[in-house]
């Protein structure tokens with residue numbers, strides 16, 4: 001609870017009487033003044049005790065402002081005041097478009113900007129997606145990736161072949177259209193079908209189109225484990241794309257997945273360091289959990305079985321190729337730590353299975369885990385939570401100065417069943433567990449990974465920093481209390497400890513109450 005008066009934030013309303021604004025513009029009251037807090041401006045520098053004033057959506061002043069007039073004065077004693085967080089890998093896109101909760105699970109984490117359409121997925125028509133957001137309004141700010149996998153599927157379907165020159169031109173043109181609509185770069189998922197059917201040269205060609213407008217390349221890499229080419233070669237592919245297409249390359253939600261890959265984060269980091277040493281712009285982002293969230297198709301089904309889409313896959317599962325499929329899925333279950341490491345997150349035909357492990361289901365059915373997985377697949381597929389990382393790798397990746405923070409969480413349609421708790425807890429979890437409790441990284445370093453670092457990498461001008469003239473995206477954090485409450489068993493729990501949130505100069509949240517429902521804006525690339 002938040003009843004100790006020491007921790008209360010008090011919002012005060014002043015009625016100001018003065019002459020016409022045009023005679024004394026410099027003395028007009030501020031919209032908001034945040035006073036008494038310790039300010040981490042997002043740059044990674046130390047905290048400074050100072051005040052911040054907001055007017056017309058922007059930061060108007062920073063300094064001693066305790067006596068300044070303002071419509072709302074927020075006391076931030078014993079609190080950290082930081083830029084709002086930027087989530088560079090968010091599946092909230094679909095949920096934001098038809099949002100019933102105004103992005104509250106996102107905002108409560110202190111996230112004021114999300115980058116949607118990651119992993120090569122999401123709408124090809126970024127202009128239409130943007131128009132929907134602008135028409136309906138959004139909770140947090142949103143920026144867009146233009147998604148490689150969706151573009152490939154639109155042009156080539158689920159075929160496992162290279163595009164013709166004409167098809168590649170069509171794909172490149174779609175990237176250009178997305179960038180023109182304001183996207184911040186290209187996302188890809190060469191791990192997933194149909195992205196996996198793309199060779200490196202296709203990714204380079206499309207990244208060049210993103211680079212023309214200053215975009216980035218963010219990739220759910222071809223292999224985070226030892227499925228195909230292995231973690232290190234897959235990181236090398238991002239480096240190759242970044243180097244050849246001359247744009248920032250991002251290894252998104254970087255991890256070393258599965259028993260056979262544990263410990264290899266160190267080598268992947270060395271390769272990134274070497275590339276950076278010769279001037280290639282390579283970065284990573286990370287969500288702070290030992291489990292990933294995926295689907296049976298994503299985690300267990302081999303890509304050969306997905307050629308030509310779902311119906312073809314089901315035919316294979318029931319037909320001559322069932323034996324081969326079972327064998328490959330058995331291998332993939334072992335790779336991910338065994339059936340007890342895989343939890344059913346979402347199974348709409350029978351939600352009573354949600355929260356159970358594949359191992360429990362197999363034992364109850366008297367079948368092998370791979371047979372149960374195929375049964376679920378034939379009945380429509382299931383979401384999975386997959387425990388597959390080690391703390392050593394997580395911490396090593398987190399400590400890199402080029403690693404940003406992300407959630408990989410979804411809203412709305414993604415937020416049914418027992419989804420991965422990252423959708424509600426990723427950012428506060430990093431602050432609670434890895435900063436406050438384990439001291440793996442320091443406050444200023446962690447805040448930078450959530451604010452100015454992503455803003456710089458993605459070209460989000462005047463975001464992710466606290467300085468006069470910047471957009472007023474500001475959060476007030478209780479460093480002793482900030483915490484994720486969402487767990488694997490109970491994932492739908494708002495995070496706590498970030499009770500005051502300003503988005504574009506408007507109070508999204510004050511004293512724990514959500515106030516302005518849709519203060520977000522579409523954010524576009526501006527370098």
Ligand SMILES: [Zn+2]
Pocket residue numbers: 119220253
């Ligand atoms: Zn992903």
